[in-house]
Amino acid sequence: MRDTKESRLLLALLVAIAFALITVDIRGGEQSPVDGARRVAATVFGPVENGVASAVDPIGNAIAAVRDSDERHGRIARLEKENAELKARLGSDDRNRNRVRELDELLKRAGAGQYGIKAAEVIGIGAAQGFSWTVTIDAGSNDGIKRDMTVINGDGLVGRVTTVGPTTATVLLANDPDFTVGTRIERTNELGFATGQGSRPLSVQLLNGKAKVKPGDRLVTFGSQADRPFVPGVPVGEVIRVDPSSGELTRRLFVRPYAAFSRLDIVGVVVQAPRTDPRDTVLPAKPKPAPTVTVTVTPSPQDPGDQPQGEPDEQPLAVEPGATPRPDGQDQDQE
Template sequence: MRDTRESRLLLVLLIAIAFALITVDIRGGENSPLDSARQAAASAFGPVEHGVAAAVGPIGHAIGAVRDSGGRHSRIARLERENAALKAKLGSDVRTRGRAAELDKMLKTAGAGQYGIKGAEVIAIGAAQGFSWTVTIDAGSNDGIARDMTVLNGDGLVGRVTTVGPATSTVLLANDPDFTVGTRMEKTAELGFATGQGDRPLRLQLLNGKAKVSKGDRLVTFGSRADRPFVPGVPVGEVVRVDPADGALTRTVQVRPFVGFTKLDIIGVVVQPPRKDPRDMVLPPPAKAKPTPTVTVTMTPGGSADPSGTASPPADESTPSDEATPAGATAVPSPTRS
């Protein structure tokens, strides 16, 4: 339709009529004269609207899903990140609690021996020097660490410091074949030298070839002159096997170390030796042996022994029994009183 004067007048007229009908419908309320017309229009166009809605509805939902998918994926990704962070935090808390317990145990060991220690963390295994059993710690000369200092943890002797840098140091572990430490037995005070054997128990050579040694005996470090490289009293290990002397001047004993060298984490370097030898004070209390149950047997004259403690009554001796007569013997009747 072209924009002419007549078309504009027709548009104004239609708008005026529409407003007039709306005013009449509102004022009429439920008795509006247009109500019948509205119902007729609804009856005529209602099915058409329902069909169009049924056809267009899935398309609208699909468009809405596409529109909301970005936000939904963002929420899922955010939840996944939160879950991962929570799992990492829980794992970190468990590890932190374990390390705190390990540190507490080491401090108790140092306190029992009156050792002044510098705590450190194992940050690497092995070193460029070619040692087969070494670790690198995150403490060096800037922290007061020097060569030939004793290294321990909450279980006992870890090793000695061999190389020192400004911020790191190398520790030779006690199970290295090049490692040897002077030892003293817990009860007998017998002296010896323990040498590392890698993943096998330490080899202990006692100076006294006739010394009495038993499985389960424990030993500590004897200590070095000027406490370098070893301070006295640090737990070393427990005897697991005693080899016969066979006429040799020394006896060889196999010792299981207290320290697990494959799971080192928190360690302490002894930077201040004790004022006096702690002897066996650093060793933990010995494990109590479990009592062995015993069976008491009670014997009753004329009765048989019963393991439960109850004796069976004696056999009736008034009347002899044929079964009680040995083979080849004659049963003599007992005399009767008149």
């Protein structure tokens, strides 16, 4: 339609009428005179609006999805964070349970040997002061720790204190090549010296070259003068190999230590030695061997009537005087 003066007047008139109807509708409220017309229009154009809305719903949903994506990503991130925290908490609970078990075993060993101990946690591991195998613990001089004190855990001997600070201390582990401790064999009381060999078993040199030793024998610390650096009776390890005796004055053994030096966590520093040597009372109880089941089969006696028919009874061979029985049943006269 061409833009004429009449068309502009008509458009202005329609706009004025529309504003007038809107004003009347707003002022009338529920009693609006155009309410009936609005209902008729809703009835006529409602289906058309629904159809148009259905057609554009995917577009609206896409826009809403884009708008809500940040919120969903944030919610997913929060859930992932909560799951990670839960897993960490569960892992921490497992670790705490293990530490409680280790502390319980440590207290049992200390009680059996009457050792006064200061519990500590391993907070560092590595070479120190020229030694290859050392750990750092979170207890020092402020806790009564002194140099050359024995260090144990729930399994047995761990090492000895070499350096002490106010809040930390360095422990030389028993598997260090520069570590040596006097030992005593449980069964025979034979004395020797155990030396560390890193990740290999401890090497023990017995003072008696003719000592009777076998795999499975267990060793404890012999103890030092004034109980420094070693208190007596601490479990050291178990013999796994014995070198053949070669007539020398000493004899060499190889001992698997009880302590796992690569998995140390809770340890105890012996700050008070026992009044008497606990001897072998600190050693763990030996496992009982599994019983061996022996089955004995006893044959039942056979009645004469049970012999199968058709088989003649075995009769002793009759041997005439002067004849020698032969395998084929025939007799051979002696010449």
